[in-house]
Amino acid sequence: MDKEKERQLKKGSAEIRLETLKMLKWRGYGHLGGAMSIVELLSVLYNDILRYKPEVPAWEDRDYVVLSKGHSGPSLYAALALHGFFDKELLYTLNEGGTSLPSHPDRLRTPGVDATTGSLGQGTSVAAGIGMALRKEGRSGQKVYLIVGDGELNEGQCWEAFQFLAHHKLHEVIVIIDYNKRQLDGKLTDIITPFDFHKKMESFGFRVFDADGREESSIDEALKAAGQVTDSAVCVLLDTVKAQGVPYYIEREDSHAPKFDAKAKEELDKTIQALEQYVAEGGR
Amino acid sequence: MWKRAEQTGSTEMRGVFVETLQEMMDQNKKVVALEADLGGASGFSKIQKSHPDQFLNVGIAEANMVGIAAGMSMRGFVPFIHTFAPFAVRRACDQIFLEGAYAGNTINIYGSDPGVCVAQNGGTHTTFEDMAIMRAIPTVEVYDPADGVQLRWLIHSLEHKKGVHYIRAARKGMPDIYAEGSTFESGKANVLREGKDVLLVAAGLGLKLALDAADQLAEEGVEAAVLDMFTVAPFDVETFRQQAAGKKLIVTVENHSVTNGLGSAAADILAEDGSGIRLRKVGIENRFGQVGSQDFLMKEYGLTVEHVYQIVKTNL
Structure with missing residues (x-):
């Protein structure tokens, strides 16, 4: 990837991270950890991969994004606002009564949200259904980007859906695993050990592409390679860090959905200021 | 029609x-x-x-x-x-x-x-x-x-x-209950039989039981209306109210638990209306299922014409 492209994608990530943190800090609490670990992914998707028309969210030729780990809604909302689906001011209604930005994505409320998710695991089957519909319609090239959490893979339904994807070689769906090593109550290895996701997915019949989920160029390369596969189900395994890009929360055990105390707000402000400066300088 | x-x-x-x-x-x-x-x-x-x-x-x-x-x-x-x-x-x-x-x-x-x-x-x-x-x-x-x-x-x-x-x-x-080519209206119950004394509300497997019980009751001079509530939700409140008005007794018949099914839907309306009409539910009473022929199970759980008939006779 050329330097200029990489700079744009990194700036895009900084903008999504910045808007998400400002929104969460304003709210005083929220699903920070998992929202942060997909920021670079969202930047790559919305800046370089997806076909979409913000003025026509239901455009029938669009690529779909199914955020099965629905608690990461805030960073998806930031990405949608930054890419023209709605005004950024709306971000400051997150979780308010009557808002169109509920804590978990709702396709009936938010422009640009393709699937209603939140009960973990269910987005995997919905993505499979959209992918199968696209195949039956003969729409080659149109994709469904399914984002699942590593903790979410505790849910048996994910593996039901993966069997289906693999059996049908449903390459219309690109499964993206956010392997950030933590779930709500702690480390995966302390709760339900995932063993080797790469081998697991391969043994389920997937072509698996590994990527550094903190590096836009790595994600971009993996997604583009995955998009070329036409003879098997495909998975992009993202090596990420929970609360990625927010130093104060990276090592903390309460990064999943913290309530911000004075110290946390002070630390968030430092990150926000650094991001503002980075964005103002154009990602240089 | x-x-x-x-x-x-x-x-x-x-x-x-x-x-x-x-x-x-x-x-x-x-x-x-x-x-x-x-x-x-x-x-x-x-x-x-x-x-x-x-x-x-x-x-x-x-x-x-x-x-x-x-x-x-x-x-x-x-x-x-x-x-x-x-x-x-x-x-x-x-x-x-x-x-x-x-x-x-x-x-x-x-x-x-x-x-x-x-x-x-x-x-x-x-x-x-x-x-x-x-x-x-x-x-x-x-x-x-x-x-x-x-x-x-x-x-x-x-x-x-x-x-x-x-x-x-x-x-x-x-x-078979209906003639070939019959059409219906979603959410609208069918009045299969008019009668002034009792209203039998049924659906699915319960409908034939209600119709046969009504025939048996008629032989003894008891006039039973029969309502086919095939759309259980949304419940046809309007037709139910019209048919319930003036009746001495309402009996629901369902191939389902008596908890929160057809009978409960009817009971909610009667109670909220303050109608004072007595309602009895024929269905499965707080029990699990078991193996057996359908005939055996129908007898075992009281889904019989005789049971519907008896419920009417003892409560009228």
Whole structure:
């Protein structure tokens, strides 16, 4: 990837991270950890991969994004606002009564949200259904980007859906695993050990592409390679860090959905200021 | 308009389901059937042969099937999914709730062999609580069709209808109630018989029991009206109120638990109206299912003409 492209994608990530943190800090609490670990992914998707028309969210030729780990809604909302689906001011209604930005994505409320998710695991089957519909319609090239959490893979339904994807070689769906090593109550290895996701997915019949989920160029390369596969189900395994890009929360055990105390707000402000400066300088 | 069947016979419900879907599929390529490895039981394997591009067997994965149906409906497909009623409703309940109703997707669910229709599959495969669960989910329509004619009309009526529609129906034969070609109105109960003394409200398997009990009562001068409440949710409050007015007793008959099914829906209305009319529910009383022939189970759980008759006689 050329330097200029990489700079744009990194700036895009900084903008999504910045808007998400400002929104969460304003709210005083929220699903920070998992929202942060997909920021670079969202930047790559919305800046370089997806076909979409913000003025026509239901455009029938669009690529779909199914955020099965629905608690990461805030960073998806930031990405949608930054890419023209709605005004950024709306971000400051997150979780308010009557808002169109509920804590978990709702396709009936938010422009640009393709699937209603939140009960973990269910987005995997919905993505499979959209992918199968696209195949039956003969729409080659149109994709469904399914984002699942590593903790979410505790849910048996994910593996039901993966069997289906693999059996049908449903390459219309690109499964993206956010392997950030933590779930709500702690480390995966302390709760339900995932063993080797790469081998697991391969043994389920997937072509698996590994990527550094903190590096836009790595994600971009993996997604583009995955998009070329036409003879098997495909998975992009993202090596990420929970609360990625927010130093104060990276090592903390309460990064999943913290309530911000004075110290946390002070630390968030430092990150926000650094991001503002980075964005103002154009990602240089 | 509907008419009563002139001859008594019976029609296999799964056959109606399969044939009707095949007819619809010939005309509408967006109609798809999904099965969770019970194609031999439902007859859906015939659809696999006749319309392979409009059929999916997802394997033994009911929750996944519901999600796939929801996703396909987002692209304008009209999914009809089948599994045994308990597995549809109990096993995939959260998926039906969330990816079906809450997310505004369209899923038509054929939950087969509800209640005592389960027969030889026994208690593990029995659902006496499916209507209770489904009618508590906002917007979900719950149907308990009584015969093949009503089922055929119902399936056709769903071709262009958005939302989650739950059809609980036997796989095997159900006695013919309506004449071929009858049409109905969704959400509108049918008054099959007028009568001033008692109102019998029934659906599905219960309807024939109610009709036969009404005949028996008539021989003794008791006039029973019979209402076919085939759309259990939304409940036809208007027709129910009209028919309940002035009656001495109301008896509901359902192939389901008496908790939160057809009888409870009727009881809610009577109580809220302050009508003071007595209501008795014929159905399954706080029990699990068990194995046995359908006839055995009907006797075991009090789903008989004699029981309906006795309930009327002792409470009138």
